Amino acid sequence: xxxxxxxxxxxxxxxxxxxxxxxxxxxxxxxxxxxxxxxxxxxxxxxxxxxxxxxxxxxxxxxxxxxxxxxxxxxxxxxxxxxxxxxxxxxxxxxxxxxxxxxxxxxxxx
Amino acid sequence: xxxxxxxxxxxxxxxxxxxxxxxxxxxxxxxxxxxxxxxxxxxxxxxxxxxxxxxxxxxxxxxxxxxxxxxxxxxxxxxxxxxxxxxxxxxxxxxxxxxxxxxxxxxxxx
DNA sequence: ACTATCTACCGCGCTATCCGAGGTAGCAGG
DNA sequence: CCTGCTACCTCGGATAGCGCGGTAGATAGT
Numbered sequence: 628x629x630x631x632x633x634x635x636x637x638x639x640x641x642x643x644x645x646x647x648x649x650x651x652x653x654x655x656x657x658x659x660x661x662x663x664x665x666x667x668x669x670x671x672x673x674x675x676x677x678x679x680x681x682x683x684x685x686x687x688x689x690x691x692x693x694x695x696x697x698x699x700x701x702x703x704x705x706x707x708x709x710x711x712x713x714x715x716x717x718x719x720x721x722x723x724x725x726x727x728x729x730x731x732x733x734x735x736x737x
Numbered sequence: 738x739x740x741x742x743x744x745x746x747x748x749x750x751x752x753x754x755x756x757x758x759x760x761x762x763x764x765x766x767x768x769x770x771x772x773x774x775x776x777x778x779x780x781x782x783x784x785x786x787x788x789x790x791x792x793x794x795x796x797x798x799x800x801x802x803x804x805x806x807x808x809x810x811x812x813x814x815x816x817x818x819x820x821x822x823x824x825x826x827x828x829x830x831x832x833x834x835x836x837x838x839x840x841x842x843x844x845x846x847x
Numbered sequence: 848a849c850t851a852t853c854t855a856c857c858g859c860g861c862t863a864t865c866c867g868a869g870g871t872a873g874c875a876g877g
Numbered sequence: 878c879c880t881g882c883t884a885c886c887t888c889g890g891a892t893a894g895c896g897c898g899g900t901a902g903a904t905a906g907t
Contacts, residue, residue, distance in 0.1 A: 633750055633834045636892070639864055640746025641842065648846050658884050664845070671841035678865050680886060703873050703884045722846065724743045729839055731781035732751065735774070736758050736832065746863065749893055768855050788894045790857060813855045813902050 642674055642682040644725055647691065647710060647718040656697075656705035657683055683708060691717045752784055752792040754835055757801065757820060757828040766807075766815035767793055793818060801827045 649655065649663045657680060665673045674682075683706075686692045691714030698704050710718070759765065759773045767790060775783045784792075793816075796802045801824030808814050820828070 632892090633831060634838065635865060636750025637834070637838045639749040639893085640743055642864085645845055656884080668841045668845045671837065672845060675866055676884090676886080677867065677888090681864085684886095699873090699884085701874070702882080703871095705884065721743060724747070725842065725846065727781065728744065728747050729842070731778045732835065732839070735755055735778045735782060736835065742863090745894060749864085752894080766855080785895050786855090786857080787859090787896065791893080794857090809855085809902090811903065812853080813900095815855065 638672075638674075641672075641725075642678060643686060643691075643717070644721040645672060645674070646679075646682060646686065647714055647721065650692070650708060650710045650714075651718065654707050654709045656707045658705070660708070686714065686717075689717075690714075748782075748784075751782075751835075752788060753796060753801075753827070754831040755782060755784070756789075756792060756796065757824055757831065760802070760818060760820045760824075761828065764817050764819045766817045768815070770818070796824065796827075799827075800824075 645664050645668075646660060649660055649667070655663065660683075661674060661676070661679055683692065683694075687694050687708070691711060692708045693711050694706050694708050696704055696706055755774050755778075756770060759770055759777070765773065770793075771784060771786070771789055793802065793804075797804050797818070801821060802818045803821050804816050804818050806814055806816055
């Protein structure tokens with residue numbers, strides 16, 4: 628409650644970076660992407676479905692991700708996402724953007 | 738232009754932290770706050786008036802800042818802002834929030 | 848006197864994105 | 878049969894930054 632308000636705003640714009648980073652190591656499906664982000668951040672980031680799925684669709688529509696449906700033997704079908712060359716370039720851009728942003732913040736808040 | 742889109746989102750939620758940090762060293766008026774933020778960030782952050790003034794009003798309304806009008810001998814009147822004890826607490830909260838956020842990002846993007 | 852420029856404040860409408868809540872399914876265990 | 882986990886999706890509300898326009902005082906140039 629109390630602290631969540633600030634965080635919610637800081638999170639804005641980070642989802643594509645987190646998603647593309649996770650997908651750098653291989654193909655994954657949506658639900659799994661959420662889990663990996665949660666694990667990797669030590670529980671700090673847990674993008675809700677209401678923000679993750681739209682982000683995936685947006686990245687796919689922009690040509691950064693390529694997706695395919697595949698059946699699972701133990702549950703609903705899954706949509707697997709793979710990073711494209713264009714997505715690689717976008718990831719690089721996001722990484723640079725984040726780095727310079729974090730650097731400027733460190734300088735400003737010091 | 739090219740990179741501005743991502744940045745605009747990353748900036749969300751950082752204005753109160755930047756403002757409170759700048760005001761930690763003393764009383765300043767709005768226009769000056771903008772300049773200081775610009776200088777201190779090396780030009781990386783230049784909050785527009787459309788976001789700075791509402792942020793100041795919001796902080797004042799929340800009791801984090803105390804403001805007074807004062808005339809200037811060389812231009813329009815100025816509204817000076819001073820940080821309150823409550824603002825100090827809010828600053829601490831924002832700092833902590835930012836630190837844990839930046840740490841989690843570093844871990845996630847590494 | 849007129850005009851431009853800098854200072855200094857404010858509000859409005861647009862947009863992006865996050866979240867919570869709700870909905871649709873498949874499959875497994877009690 | 879019903880609960881719960883997996884797995885996808887969408888919609889409405891809220892937040893906050895930005896561009897743009899507006900008001901106004903003071904100064905300097907032509």
